[in-house]
Amino acid sequence: MSQAARDQRIGDIILDLQNISLAFGGVKALTDISFDVREHEIRAIIGPNGAGKSSMLNVINGVYTPQHGEITLAGNKFTKMNSRRAAEMGIARTFQNLALFKGMSVLDNIMTGRNLRMTSGILAQAFRLGSAEREEIAHREFVENLIDFLEIQAYRKTPVGRLPYGLQKRVDLGRALAMEPRILLLDEPMAGMNIEEKQDMSRFILDVNEEYGTTIVLIEHDMGVVMDVSDRVVVLDYGKKIGDGMPDEVRQNPEVIRAYLGASH
Ligand SMILES: Nc1ncnc2c1ncn2[C@@H]1O[C@H](COP(=O)(O)OP(=O)(O)OP(=O)(O)O)[C@@H](O)[C@H]1O
Numbered sequence: 001m002s003q004a005a006r007d008q009r010i011g012d013i014i015l016d017l018q019n020i021s022l023a024f025g026g027v028k029a030l031t032d033i034s035f036d037v038r039e040h041e042i043r044a045i046i047g048p049n050g051a052g053k054s055s056m057l058n059v060i061n062g063v064y065t066p067q068h069g070e071i072t073l074a075g076n077k078f079t080k081m082n083s084r085r086a087a088e089m090g091i092a093r094t095f096q097n098l099a100l101f102k103g104m105s106v107l108d109n110i111m112t113g114r115n116l117r118m119t120s121g122i123l124a125q126a127f128r129l130g131s132a133e134r135e136e137i138a139h140r141e142f143v144e145n146l147i148d149f150l151e152i153q154a155y156r157k158t159p160v161g162r163l164p165y166g167l168q169k170r171v172d173l174g175r176a177l178a179m180e181p182r183i184l185l186l187d188e189p190m191a192g193m194n195i196e197e198k199q200d201m202s203r204f205i206l207d208v209n210e211e212y213g214t215t216i217v218l219i220e221h222d223m224g225v226v227m228d229v230s231d232r233v234v235v236l237d238y239g240k241k242i243g244d245g246m247p248d249e250v251r252q253n254p255e256v257i258r259a260y261l262g263a264s265h
Pocket of ligand 1: 013024027029030047048049050051053054055056223
């Protein structure tokens with residue numbers, strides 16, 4: 001899809017963060033951060049080590065409650081977002097240090113993401129009563145399609161722990177996608193990957209956004225890898241926002257260049 005076609009797809013603001021500040025004791029992890037995310041957009045949050053990226057992600061998914069600020073998600077205002085409510089409102093995430101069940105198959109791992117969407121109770125499922133059975137079949141089909149989409153058919157029955165790292169990351173992506181999220185948070189999706197794996201992951205991020213229309217917020221340390229996939233980029237440094245805009249604008253922002261050049265921290 002061309003950038004012009006992508007720009008056309010991008011909709012209204014779905015997530016709006018206003019004046020977010022978060023401190024751990026005396027450590028200011030985030031200071032007065034505001035930015036928004038538009039529907040169908042790929043929005044990156046980048047910054048050197050300790051910039052506050054993980055903290056920001058954890059504010060969005062309700063793991064951390066900021067001392068100040070407001071979050072508006074799909075028109076609903078929150079000063080406190082908890083992780084359960086975030087999940088119910090369609091926020092799913094992947095993890096930098098994979099949260100997969102290593103001994104379980106690819107298929108079963110992705111099904112765990114789907115479980116949250118199952119409505120029939122355990123008892124009905126145990127007895128395979130009519131609607132539960134139909135529901136199970138529909139979920140299975142969704143997951144099988146996802147597996148095809150992610151090109152991991154050959155490993156459906158393989159225990160995840162036996163797969164190379166890049167493929168495990170793809171399974172983790174599948175697990176999050178199985179929730180059919182409205183907003184998908186990716187925690188350093190390319191960290192620890194070789195160049196080929198990074199290229200594959202970039203392609204899948206773009207494909208997910210295009211095929212499923214999923215809004216994506218990703219955090220990443222490495223500026224290079226996200227510039228090609230992101231519509232807009234927020235740059236954090238020492239907990240402050242120092243840049244926000246299209247990748248080209250951000251790349252040329254002197255403050256951003258300075259932060260990255262001096263990025264020994
Ligand atoms: N749970 C916590 N308790 C105390 N301090 C924390 C906690 N989490 C983060 N911090 C501090 O907040 C600041 C921001 O950290 P954060 O992990 O959000 O940055 P980051 O940009 O994700 O860094 P990295 O790229 O290294 O993962 C750092 O100074 C960090 O030490």
